[in-house]
Amino acid sequence: xxxxxxxxxxxxxxxxxxxxxxxxxxxxxxxxxxxxxxxxxxxxxxxxxxxxxxxxxxxxxxxxxxxxxxxxxxxxxxxxxxxxxxxxxxxxxxxxxxxxxxxxxxxxxxxxxxxxxxxxxxxxxxxxxxxxxxxxxxxxxxxxxxxxxxxxxxxxxxxxxxxxxxxxxxxxxxxxxxxxxxxxxxxxxxxxxxxxxxxxxxxxxxxxxxxxxxxxxxxxxxxxxxxxxxxxxxxxxxxxxxxxxxxxxxxxxxxxxxxxxxxxxxxxxxxxxxxxxxxxxxxxxxxxxxxxxxxxx
Amino acid sequence: xxxxxxxxxxxxxxxxxxxxxxxxxxxxxxxxxxxxxxxxxxxxxxxxxxxxxxxxxxxxxxxxxxxxxxxxxxxxxxxxxxxxxxxxxxxxxxxxxxxxxxxxxxxxxxxxxxxxxxxxxxxxxxxxxxxxxxxxxxxxxxxxxxxxxxxxxxxxxxxxxxxxxxxxxxxxxxxxxxxxxxxxxxxxxxxxxxxxxxxxxxxxxxxxxxxxxxxxxxxxxxxxxxxxxxxxxxxxxxxxxxxxxxxxxxxxxxxxxxxxxxxxxxxxxxxxxxxxxxxxxxxxxxxxxxxxxxxxxxxxxxxxxxxxxxxxxxxxxxxxxxxxxxxxxxxxxxxxxxxxxxxxxxxxxxxxxxxxxxxxxxxxxxxxxxxxxxxxxxxxxxxxxxxxxxxxxxxxxxxxxxxxxxxxxxxxxxxxxxxxxxxxxxx
Numbered sequence: 001x002x003x004x005x006x007x008x009x010x011x012x013x014x015x016x017x018x019x020x021x022x023x024x025x026x027x028x029x030x031x032x033x034x035x036x037x038x039x040x041x042x043x044x045x046x047x048x049x050x051x052x053x054x055x056x057x058x059x060x061x062x063x064x065x066x067x068x069x070x071x072x073x074x075x076x077x078x079x080x081x082x083x084x085x086x087x088x089x090x091x092x093x094x095x096x097x098x099x100x101x102x103x104x105x106x107x108x109x110x111x112x113x114x115x116x117x118x119x120x121x122x123x124x125x126x127x128x129x130x131x132x133x134x135x136x137x138x139x140x141x142x143x144x145x146x147x148x149x150x151x152x153x154x155x156x157x158x159x160x161x162x163x164x165x166x167x168x169x170x171x172x173x174x175x176x177x178x179x180x181x182x183x184x185x186x187x188x189x190x191x192x193x194x195x196x197x198x199x200x201x202x203x204x205x206x207x208x209x210x211x212x213x214x215x216x217x218x219x220x221x222x223x224x225x226x227x228x229x230x231x232x233x234x235x236x237x238x239x240x241x242x243x244x245x246x247x248x249x250x251x252x253x254x255x256x257x258x259x260x261x262x263x264x265x266x267x268x269x270x271x272x273x274x275x276x277x278x279x280x281x282x283x284x285x286x287x288x289x290x291x292x293x294x295x296x297x
Numbered sequence: 298x299x300x301x302x303x304x305x306x307x308x309x310x311x312x313x314x315x316x317x318x319x320x321x322x323x324x325x326x327x328x329x330x331x332x333x334x335x336x337x338x339x340x341x342x343x344x345x346x347x348x349x350x351x352x353x354x355x356x357x358x359x360x361x362x363x364x365x366x367x368x369x370x371x372x373x374x375x376x377x378x379x380x381x382x383x384x385x386x387x388x389x390x391x392x393x394x395x396x397x398x399x400x401x402x403x404x405x406x407x408x409x410x411x412x413x414x415x416x417x418x419x420x421x422x423x424x425x426x427x428x429x430x431x432x433x434x435x436x437x438x439x440x441x442x443x444x445x446x447x448x449x450x451x452x453x454x455x456x457x458x459x460x461x462x463x464x465x466x467x468x469x470x471x472x473x474x475x476x477x478x479x480x481x482x483x484x485x486x487x488x489x490x491x492x493x494x495x496x497x498x499x500x501x502x503x504x505x506x507x508x509x510x511x512x513x514x515x516x517x518x519x520x521x522x523x524x525x526x527x528x529x530x531x532x533x534x535x536x537x538x539x540x541x542x543x544x545x546x547x548x549x550x551x552x553x554x555x556x557x558x559x560x561x562x563x564x565x566x567x568x569x570x571x572x573x574x575x576x577x578x579x580x581x582x583x584x585x586x587x588x589x590x591x592x593x594x595x596x597x598x599x600x601x602x603x604x605x606x607x608x609x610x611x612x613x614x615x616x617x618x619x620x621x622x623x624x625x626x627x628x629x630x631x632x633x634x635x636x637x638x639x640x641x642x643x644x645x646x647x648x649x650x651x652x653x654x655x656x657x658x659x660x661x662x663x664x665x666x667x668x669x670x671x672x673x674x675x676x677x678x679x680x681x682x683x684x685x686x687x688x689x690x691x692x693x694x695x696x697x698x699x700x701x702x703x704x705x706x707x708x709x710x711x712x713x714x715x716x717x718x719x720x721x722x723x724x
Contacts, residue, residue: 050529052530052707077527083522088311097527141527
């Protein structure tokens with residue numbers, strides 16, 4: 001079941017067409033990657049989902065209902081531009097963000113303490129936000145985002161500014177949330193993280209979707225496989241255009257893109273007869289590559 | 298609704314807990330206590346001090362009437378004179394030596410002062426006082442007055458006039474002021490009314506500027522700390538604006554309630570308490586005000602605050618930093634300042650046509666109508682009219698500022714031009 005459905009939404013500002021007839025839907029209980037280069041229209045899209053700005057045309061459905069003030073209480077949003085009230089106490093900050101999502105402070109108090117403990121911030125609960133380091137503020141803002149138990153969580157670059165330890169901690173929390181039934185939309189530039197966490201993605205560029213679907217399908221459909229080979233001997237056959245479309249020699253190994261009608265098996269057979277093969281590995285194209293290729297086209 | 302309350306609560310608690318608020322709120326009651334008690338205590342303490350005064354009288358006519366008058370002029374509660382007057386006697390040419398002695402006694406504090414009066418008092422109208430302290434105006438004006446009386450009496454006697462009769466005939470007349478209102482005439486001091494209305498309007502003026510600026514500052518801070526985006530993903534812009542304005546308005550009200558309460562406490566119980574410590578005190582410097590004055594103050598503060606605060610909120614949403622705000626806030630500042638300056642123009646004629654018209658202009662109403670009410674020159678219909686006009690203007694101001702606010706708070710970078718602003722309002 002889709003928790004979020006965007007149908008043909010468009011938004012134009014004076015000079016720019018920020019979003020053009022964008023459609024995608026996010027199924028419940030998964031981590032969904034919303035990707036795109038800078039200025040692609042990700043933030044505008046998220047702002048429309050959050051009802052901060054209205055689309056010029058198109059509809060947005062949340063949990064099967066058209067977007068409205070009530071619906072967005074079901075969403076937790078961590079914007080890329082972080083911001084908290086500097087003079088407020090940590091614990092008050094969390095309950096305040098719960099309150100503006102229609103959860104009374106007394107209902108969120110206990111959960112707030114649990115989250116502070118989980119994210120190693122408990123000793124700071126009565127400190128002012130301005131006393132926290134940047135990374136700690138980041139984690140605090142994450143707690144504020146999810147304190148009201150949202151069904152849908154939108155995280156815009158959640159890992160920026162976090163050290164590897166905290167990145168890992170947050171990643172585990174995201175997976176925990178997913179396992180308890182929440183849906184997460186994950187917007188980022190970090191393709192590695194997307195490859196690890198997301199099942200489905202939507203890649204947008206210049207306000208329009210250029211690639212969407214399951215990550216596996218996309219990778220499969222995205223051109224030929226790559227072969228990494230390590231060998232001893234003279235590999236004259238690499239220059240044979242009927243076998244190898246393209247190759248890059250890195251010294252220690254070569255990366256080979258076989259010709260269209262040549263399978264990796266055929267290539268391996270051919271190679272074994274001519275050189276001493278030490279390593280032969282078929283790998284999928286990385287999302288990074290796909291991203292760059294898709295955006296360049 | 299609950300969301301707006303959460304926003305109001307956050308804003309209010311933040312303001313009320315701030316050091317600036319606590320200091321500012323306590324300062325005024327302390328000041329009231331100071332001006333009401335300290336002068337009374339000081340006056341009370343001074344009464345106890347005795348002073349020795351010597352008089353050199355070469356005319357032979359002045360000493361007796363002057364010493365009597367001096368001793369009569371200041372007494373303690375038991376009726377004993379606080380001036381000890383002695384006559385200086387000398388023989389032949391020893392006056393110079395005598396004066397050296399007197400100087401020495403003034404030096405060591407035994408004498409407060411000595412007076413030298415010669416025939417020149419009748420010719421040149423002057424006499425001399427020698428003392429360590431030449432800035433005690435109270436003492437000098439007293440001596441001057443008593444000496445003049447003595448000299449006048451002698452002159453009259455010598456001209457064959459009866460000093461008592463002359464005094465009676467040349468008596469000054471005094472004005473008594475009555476204020477006329479719906480309840481008839483009642484005795485009231487014009488000066489006190491002037492002074493008080495100045496003070497109250499001053500407080501109102503500063504409160505409007507200060508709390509208006511707080512609203513603008515708050516909006517700019519939210520914008521520059523980028524907290525705006527998260528907040529707006531949960532609440533509507535108008536809820537955010539209302540939360541900010543009502544929260545800060547409530548802070549202002551809190552401050553005034555503390556001030557009014559302390560003023561009322563001082564004027565009601567202050568005298569009794571003060572008398573425990575200083576029985577000589579018979580009145581305090583702060584006159585008490587009627588409940589209507591306080592109500593009018595609160596009402597016109599609220600009207601003025603909501604009017605200016607909505608404008609300030611709109612302004613704050615347009616800019617990115619406080620320094621940028623300086624350059625856009627002057628039109629609003631000007632309105633308040635002009636209202637304040639107009640007050641001086643109409644305080645002497647609070648019921649003139651000019652005063653009536655000016656005080657009905659909504660941006661001037663809070664200060665001017667309140668001042669006119671303080672001076673008690675306003676028919677009820679004008680009060681009601683002023684409230685209705687201001688409320689309508691507040692409505693318009695909320696509408697315009699709300700539109701600007703909605704777009705402005707998410708705009709970063711370039712400040713909007715006037716045509717852009719108009720587009721925001723239409724949008």
